[in-house]
Amino acid sequence: MQSQQYDVVVIGGGVVGSAILRLLSFYRLKLLLIEKQPDVCEGTSKANSGIVHTGFDAKPGTVEAECLRRSRRLWPRLVEELKIPYLPCGAIMVATTEEEKEMIERVYLPNAEANGVEVQWVSREEILEMNPAVSPRALGGLAVPEEAICDPFWATRAFAELAVVNGAEVMLETGVAAICEEGDGLRLLLDNGGEVSTRYVVNAAGLWSDEIARMIGDDSFSITPRKGQFILTEEQVAISSIILPVPTPTSKGILVAPVVFGGFLLGPTAENQEDKWDRSTSHAGMEAVLSGCEKLIPGVRAFSTIRQFAGVRAVCSTGDFVIRPSACNARMIHAAGIRSTGLSASPGIAELVVEQLARAGLTLEEKNDAQQSLPDLFADERDKGEIVCLCRSITRSEIIHALTRPLPPRSIDGIKRRTGATLGECQGNCCIPRIIDLLDSRALPVKGLRHSYLGVKKERSSHDV
Numbered sequence: 001m002q003s004q005q006y007d008v009v010v011i012g013g014g015v016v017g018s019a020i021l022r023l024l025s026f027y028r029l030k031l032l033l034i035e036k037q038p039d040v041c042e043g044t045s046k047a048n049s050g051i052v053h054t055g056f057d058a059k060p061g062t063v064e065a066e067c068l069r070r071s072r073r074l075w076p077r078l079v080e081e082l083k084i085p086y087l088p089c090g091a092i093m094v095a096t097t098e099e100e101k102e103m104i105e106r107v108y109l110p111n112a113e114a115n116g117v118e119v120q121w122v123s124r125e126e127i128l129e130m131n132p133a134v135s136p137r138a139l140g141g142l143a144v145p146e147e148a149i150c151d152p153f154w155a156t157r158a159f160a161e162l163a164v165v166n167g168a169e170v171m172l173e174t175g176v177a178a179i180c181e182e183g184d185g186l187r188l189l190l191d192n193g194g195e196v197s198t199r200y201v202v203n204a205a206g207l208w209s210d211e212i213a214r215m216i217g218d219d220s221f222s223i224t225p226r227k228g229q230f231i232l233t234e235e236q237v238a239i240s241s242i243i244l245p246v247p248t249p250t251s252k253g254i255l256v257a258p259v260v261f262g263g264f265l266l267g268p269t270a271e272n273q274e275d276k277w278d279r280s281t282s283h284a285g286m287e288a289v290l291s292g293c294e295k296l297i298p299g300v301r302a303f304s305t306i307r308q309f310a311g312v313r314a315v316c317s318t319g320d321f322v323i324r325p326s327a328c329n330a331r332m333i334h335a336a337g338i339r340s341t342g343l344s345a346s347p348g349i350a351e352l353v354v355e356q357l358a359r360a361g362l363t364l365e366e367k368n369d370a371q372q373s374l375p376d377l378f379a380d381e382r383d384k385g386e387i388v389c390l391c392r393s394i395t396r397s398e399i400i401h402a403l404t405r406p407l408p409p410r411s412i413d414g415i416k417r418r419t420g421a422t423l424g425e426c427q428g429n430c431c432i433p434r435i436i437d438l439l440d441s442r443a444l445p446v447k448g449l450r451h452s453y454l455g456v457k458k459e460r461s462s463h464d465v
């Protein structure tokens with residue numbers, strides 16, 4: 001059987017792969033994104049703090065710092081064009097000891113300057129005035145006005161959806177199982193028995209990007225998983241910015257951040273583990289989150305929580321993002337090892353990858369008719385008709401609209417992430433049966449619906465997202 005022929009195949013439908021697909025879709029290219037999960041944004045991209053980092057604390061001169069620098073310029077336009085929910089709340093890195101204060105002065109102030117990010121020292125009084133919930137033990141802090149919050153799923157879905165509108169194809173629930181050389185391109189063997197041929201491959205497979213590299217004999221980097229556990233609360237926390245601790249050697253530390261659709265996130269932990277799939281939460285993890293947050297926000301133990309979940313970082317053996325052609329075959333460009341700031345850095349990573357593809361010989365001819373923007377997802381559907389999700393006031397027509405988008409959901413989880421239904425205080429107990437009734441009554445096919453409903457229940461009992 002003749003396999004399909006593409007110019008570029010992107011492996012991985014996280015925020016990185018989707019951002020790359022979007023940028024490539026502005027050129028005359030035959031494009032395919034392959035994702036092994038049933039939806040985009042099912043990997044690390046769905047479970048993170050949602051911070052659009054400026055890179056003020058990135059190590060100057062690294063690929064990560066360069067991607068974040070480029071992204072700072074790109075985000076404002078993306079937010080506007082893709083209607084990404086965005087909270088420009090700024091951040092404050094709070095020092096609670098003399099050592100932390102000295103660390104900010106010695107490391108983070110010069111770092112921010114080297115990276116060209118605006119920061120300013122703020123006194124204890126200034127912090128408390130705007131953020132009364134912060135510990136009175138604060139000695140002062142570093143304000144980073146450009147840091148923001150966005151919805152990671154919205155960004156990922158919008159990147160991929162715009163690419164689909166511009167003619168790219170997305171193949172879900174299909175894993176790349178092997179890759180072999182074929183003439184002046186590569187042939188991908190899929191876990192469903194299919195095959196695709198392509199001139200170039202972008203490896204954006206997150207935690208599994210080392211395994212994709214090894215499929216062409218490239219063992220130049222390895223990925224180890226590092227879990228981060230979170231607590232979600234809908235408590236009214238009296239803060240107006242993201243409250244950051246002074247980082248530890250292994251992570252940015254345990255922070256408190258607003259969620260763009262309401263509520264606050266506490267976390268994450270940083271726990272090295274063997275299993276790339278393990279997103280379970282634990283009592284020890286929850287305790288680590290609470291004691292970490294307590295240093296910044298003393299009242300945190302009294303907060304009621306509506307959910308716990310975990311995400312897993314892809315920690316790279318090289319200590320930096322790997323964005324370059326493979327030494328084994330220049331037709332594979334890696335976008336790998338994107339550990340802690342991949343959401344923020346994704347627009348810059350996409351630029352760098354497209355430049356690498358051009359250098360590797362891909363001809364980039366701009367399309368005249370490519371769409372740059374998506375319409376407001378629910379502009380005509382809000383406040384219309386029966387409310388299905390009472391906690392978040394999501395209407396029946398918002399859900400139906402989500403089902404008819406260019407990249408429609410295939411599960412209750414997909415509906416949840418596109419509409420916000422089930423995300424409120426009841427966590428779906430009231431609205432999931434209504435959503436199922438709605439789908440049944442309209443004979444709308446959502447694959448594995450009842451199975452995924454049970455999946456939601458099962459997930460919730462294991463505290464996963």
Ligand SMILES: Cc1cc2nc3c(=O)[nH]c(=O)nc-3n(C[C@H](O)[C@H](O)[C@H](O)COP(=O)(O)OP(=O)(O)OC[C@H]3O[C@@H](n4cnc5c(N)ncnc54)[C@H](O)[C@@H]3O)c2cc1C
Nearest residue numbers: 012014016036043044045048049051176206228342343344
């Ligand atoms: C606890 C935590 C907090 C974080 N906080 C922030 C933050 O506040 N701000 C920020 O910018 N970043 C943050 N990050 C980092 C950010 O989430 C990641 O850098 C980013 O999501 C990485 O995206 P990705 O597309 O590389 O990986 P992923 O989202 O994991 O996507 C890779 C995809 O590849 C698919 N795949 C793998 N193998 C195959 C295969 N063989 N065939 C087909 N598909 C395959 C996977 O299913 C997956 O969907 C955080 C991360 C964690 C874990």
